[in-house]
Amino acid sequence: MKKILVTGGAGFIGSHVVRRFVNTYPNYQIINLDKLTYAGNLANLQDVESKPNYQFVKGDIVDADFIDNLFNQENVDAVIHLAAESHVDRSISNPIEFVMTNVVGTVNLLNTARNHWKNDQNKRFYHVSTDEVYGTLGETGLFTEETPYDPHSPYSASKAGSDHFVRAYHDTYRLNTVISNCSNNYGSHHFPEKLIPLAIHNIKNNKPVPVYGKGENIRDWLWVEDHARAIDVIFHQAKPGSTYNIGGHNEWKNIDLIRLLCKIMDEKLGRPDGTSTELISFVTDRAGHDLRYAIDSSKLQRELGWKPSLQFEEGLEKTVDWYLQNEDWLNDVTSGHYQSYYQQQYAGR
């Protein structure tokens, strides 16, 4: 039995990766290591928690002794590393936390893996990263695996730093590493501080939907289950030291995306067409806001045969359905001291 340590498995993308691996590979033992920050939620994994090949361990990747003990206890064969602080706005107000988890936490994991695995090329360290490390595009062009790194936010700088350390451990110590850089994900179990789930939450509750600046920034959206499938393919087939971009060929201006979402929400909630667009509220732009991200994932398609499975409109509708059918989840994660990041930081601006 192969033991795979998935870090950040209680988060948005991590929970989809854990679910996919637990259900697809009964011969793998999946250990979900997560600190359960505000973004981690074990309710995301209720459907797999009683499976014999799943186990949860609560812990912090910044704690080197803890990670070392875990590797001593469990004979870990591979790491799929997703644990991170992931929200750009939070990184602007608290960059140090991002350095700690995203850089120091990643180096702790690399170091422990290197010490335990020595040069065993059958062990694999898979680092999940973002297209934001490449910086911003103008009106044209796509990020390829050769695009130079040019991060602008503390979040993307911390992810770029972690990517560099992963490559350094491959080049210096021959650790069997793989990196993938993915575009913006959307789908179920997404914490309602990122654009799409925040907008769904606010429209549902008749609250303003904050659109930064003029809403002209562009993101390339990918269905989260397509990302989990790409991680599966890359984990099993990529060569040591390789990098793959993952993206949906699905660019949307924020304002167009929000208008489409408003239309879908009006239909689903039985409100007259145009009701939800009234909630759109243009607010002060994010500092250092990258204009456009767009991924060229042709290497992944060409070499490993992966391509996105879902049209955006269909995926967005499925996502809305999930949030409307899972009110308890949404109420739970937004209860207590929850305020959306925007409410906390920018209210009254």
Ligand code: NAD
């Ligand atoms: P998320 O914020 O939903 O989840 C992060 C998870 O990591 C949470 O469960 C949290 O509890 C856990 N965590 C945070 N700090 C930890 C620590 N110190 N020790 C252990 N666990 C810790 O994030 P996500 O959107 O699911 O992103 C997962 C990964 O994918 C991240 O590495 C992110 O950079 C990358 N990524 C995200 C996107 C996206 O669109 N969300 C796109 C490309 C890449």
Ligand code: TYD
């Ligand atoms: P977000 O979901 O935070 O992802 P990222 O910044 O990592 O791309 O934001 C997606 C886009 O939406 C980005 O251009 C910022 C913008 N945005 C808003 O306009 N309003 C919001 O309330 C949020 C959270 C984001």
